[in-house]
Amino acid sequence: xxxxxxxxxxxPTGKKALDNVSLHINKGDFVFIVGSSGxxxxxxxxLLLKEINPTDGEIVVDGQQYSKLKRKEIPMLRRKIxxxxxxxxxxxxxxxxxxxxFAQQVIERPMSEIRRQVPGTLTMVGLAKxxxxxxxxxSGGEQQRVALARAIVNQPEIILADExxxxxxxxxxxxxxxxxxxxxxxxxxVVVVTHNKEIVNLMQKRVVTLKKGxxxxxxxxGGYKDED
Amino acid sequence: xxxxxxxxxxxxxxxxxxxxxxxxxxxxxxMIACLFLFGIFYSIILNMEHEVKDIxxxxxxxxxxxxxxxxxxxxxxxxxxxxxxxxxxMNYISADVAWKGYIEDVYQGDNEYVNSVFGDDNPLxxxxxxxxxxxxxxxxxxxxxxxxxxxxxxxxNSSDGTAKALSALIKLLSYISIGVIAILLxxxxxxxxxxxxxxxxxxxxxxxxxxxxxxxxxxxxxxxxVEGVFIGLIGSLIPLIIMYFVYNAMTGYLAAHFExxxxxxxxxxxxxxFKGLAPISILMGVGVGFFGSLLTTHKHLRV
Numbered sequence: 001x002x003x004x005x006x007x008x009x010x011x012p013t014g015k016k017a018l019d020n021v022s023l024h025i026n027k028g029d030f031v032f033i034v035g036s037s038g039x040x041x042x043x044x045x046x047l048l049l050k051e052i053n054p055t056d057g058e059i060v061v062d063g064q065q066y067s068k069l070k071r072k073e074i075p076m077l078r079r080k081i082x083x084x085x086x087x088x089x090x091x092x093x094x095x096x097x098x099x100x101x102f103a104q105q106v107i108e109r110p111m112s113e114i115r116r117q118v119p120g121t122l123t124m125v126g127l128a129k130x131x132x133x134x135x136x137x138x139s140g141g142e143q144q145r146v147a148l149a150r151a152i153v154n155q156p157e158i159i160l161a162d163e164x165x166x167x168x169x170x171x172x173x174x175x176x177x178x179x180x181x182x183x184x185x186x187x188x189x190v191v192v193v194t195h196n197k198e199i200v201n202l203m204q205k206r207v208v209t210l211k212k213g214x215x216x217x218x219x220x221x222g223g224y225k226d227e228d
Numbered sequence: 229x230x231x232x233x234x235x236x237x238x239x240x241x242x243x244x245x246x247x248x249x250x251x252x253x254x255x256x257x258x259m260i261a262c263l264f265l266f267g268i269f270y271s272i273i274l275n276m277e278h279e280v281k282d283i284x285x286x287x288x289x290x291x292x293x294x295x296x297x298x299x300x301x302x303x304x305x306x307x308x309x310x311x312x313x314x315x316x317x318m319n320y321i322s323a324d325v326a327w328k329g330y331i332e333d334v335y336q337g338d339n340e341y342v343n344s345v346f347g348d349d350n351p352l353x354x355x356x357x358x359x360x361x362x363x364x365x366x367x368x369x370x371x372x373x374x375x376x377x378x379x380x381x382x383x384x385n386s387s388d389g390t391a392k393a394l395s396a397l398i399k400l401l402s403y404i405s406i407g408v409i410a411i412l413l414x415x416x417x418x419x420x421x422x423x424x425x426x427x428x429x430x431x432x433x434x435x436x437x438x439x440x441x442x443x444x445x446x447x448x449x450x451x452x453x454v455e456g457v458f459i460g461l462i463g464s465l466i467p468l469i470i471m472y473f474v475y476n477a478m479t480g481y482l483a484a485h486f487e488x489x490x491x492x493x494x495x496x497x498x499x500x501x502f503k504g505l506a507p508i509s510i511l512m513g514v515g516v517g518f519f520g521s522l523l524t525t526h527k528h529l530r531v
Contacts, residue, residue: 049440072445079442089437106443108233154441 001027001158001189002048007057009043009213017043019213020057025191027157030184032200033193034224035210041193044210045162048191049081050074062157079107082151082188086163088143090135096122096146097131103150121153125179141172148179158189165196173199197224233447241454244427252459255416255423259463259516260470262412263509267471269408270505271496273401278496280398287365290321290385291358291375301380302356308378309358314371316361323356366398413516420459420520424452428528435529449525453518460517464509468502475501 002025009018018040025031035041046052047059050066059066062080069077090099097118104114122128125145135143144164151159161180165173177192177199184190194200200207200223207222208215217225245252291309293302302320309318321329327350331342360375362368368386375384428435438448479495 051440075439075442075444077442078440083440089433091434091437102437103441105236106438106441106447108230108444108447110230111232150441 001025001029001062002191003058003060004044004047005058005060007047007054007059009040009047009052010055016213018047018054021210021213021215022057023208023215023218025189027189028184028187030181030190030203030205031192032203032205032207032222033191033210034195034200034207036195038212039210040213041195041210042162043213045083045160045193048160049083050077075107079154080157082154082156082159084144084147084151084159084161084164086166088135088140088147088167090143090146090150092135095132095134096127096138099135099146100149100153103153107154109154117153118149121149124152124182125149139172140168141175144168144172144176145179148176152183152188156188158191159183161190161192161194163194163196164192165194165199170198174202177203200224233450237447237450238454240451241458244431244451244455245458247430248423248427251423251426252455255419255459256463256466258419259416259460259513260467262416263464263513264467264470266409266412266512267467267475267505267509269405270508271471271475271501273405274501274504275493275496276401277398279493282494287362289360289362289368289372289375291360291378291381292355292383292385293357294380294382295354297380305378305380306358309360309375312371312374314363314367316363318361319359321357321359323350323353326355326357327352409512413512416463416513416516417520417523420456420517421524423459424456424521424524425528427452427455428524445529448529449522452525453521456517456519456521457514458517460513460515460520461510462513463517464513468506468509471505472498472502 002023004021004023007018007021008016010016021040021044033041033044043052047054047066048061050069053066061077064073064077066077091102094102100118100121101114104117109117119128119131122131125148127142127145127149130138130142135146138146144167148164151161159180164176164180168176173196180190180192181203204221204223206218206220207224209217209225291305293305297305306318306320309315330352331337331339335342362371372384372386375381435448475498479498483490483495
């Protein structure tokens with residue numbers, strides 16, 4: 001599903017955010033990408049979303065070679081990827097329903113489908129009753145669940161979660177992880193970038209550890225490796 | 229683009245204007261000022277062109293024939309003349325008609341005196357001619373040369389100086405109007421672009437999310453294009469309405485209070501002015517709005 005072949009990302013300053021990284025993620029996998037700040041986690045997310053292009057190497061997602069993608073093909077690629085951000089990135093002037101519906105509107109789904117799809121997704125993340133509320137009226141955990149609902153409403157093949165528990169307490173963090181696990185069980189590939197040690201250790205999933213732009217370990221049912 | 233998307237874009241475009249009301253009003257205001265000024269220039273130029281055309285239509289070129297030319301030869305010359313491209317119409321002035329006209333002009337129709345001096349003689353016996361009106365006076369030089377080249381033509385009289393002066397005046401007016409329009413267009417374009425840039429910066433986060441979710445470029449751009457077009461449309465309709473009343477009032481006032489102007493100038497009707505002004509103004513307003521937005525979104529919305 002996701003392949004990185006000898007990917008290097010060097011910024012104009014000369015700093016290598018990723019250095020010759022090769023990584024294979026199969027369809028239906030649940031993978032944690034862990035590492036401290038500056039290890040290259042965020043760069044990896046940006047590369048997968050094709051916000052930036054690698055200076056070397058090739059990325060393939062669902063059979064699509066990024067180096068051969070035309071500009072107009074990028075939106076279609078991104079529709080296969082649902083993103084969850086650390087700081088939720090919800091639209092403050094829109095209700096919970098509108099925030100989730102927004103994801104469908106921008107990919108030009110018909111209104112009838114939006115009316116059918118959004119309530120179901122909100123029920124799935126446990127926010128069916130809060131659909132009229134605005135983000136500021138919700139707790140951090142609830143806001144992240146709205147963000148998760150927005151990421152999954154278009155039924156993407158991959159979920160990319162960038163520090164989804166970064167702003168949450170342990171209980172809410174666990175709830176979000178359980179939701180991601182449920183989504184994964186339905187066949188969606190889930191990639192979670194995090195430095196939440198407890199969650200990683202608790203979930204017992206595949207863990208890829210990045211350090212200074214290189215993969216230093218890749219373990220099935222692994223744990224969080226403390227850096228020396 | 230789907231109909232539902234079009235509806236969404238229009239709604240969002242109008243929301244953009246509402247959110248960014250102050251800058252939108254500033255853009256509309258500037259557009260109004262620009263297009264109102266354009267309307268004034270357009271009306272002045274149209275009226276002047278109208279006058280110039282009036283004068284032009286009264287300018288004639290006279291073609292005289294070789295002495296002793298037969299009626300057949302004169303008719304043949306007439307056929308040759310009508311083949312030329314720049315000829316609007318042509319009248320044959322016989323020697324008798326020419327002499328009668330001369331008596332009218334020079335002797336104020338005093339036939340008694342003329343008879344006492346000239347008797348039955350016609351001093352203009354060899355001065356029958358074709359009197360020609362040209363379609364385009366600025367090309368008079370070329371046409372005169374073509375006329376002179378026709379076999380049997382002795383002489384061609386033309387009011388060269390007047391024609392050239394009039395052509396130069398029209399050219400000058402055209403250059404001034406093009407210059408003014410170009411400057412006004414640039415000012416409007418800049419302001420609309422500014423407004424759209426502010427609109428984009430206000431919605432930066434929303435746009436970034438849209439792009440990451442998989443919105444196509446056109447979906448992201450469309451609301452801003454709607455915003456630009458709407459600003460342009462409002463900015464062109466308001467000055468047209470103002471112009472309608474101002475033009476009527478001004479021409480009425482000038483005709484009523486300034487006898488000299490009223491005698492010299494026949495004002496073009498407001499209907500005639502608007503036949504050209506309305507579509508040009510709307511096209512300019514909408515065009516500037518659309519292209520201002522297009523250029524700005526192209527610059528700021530590349531991901």
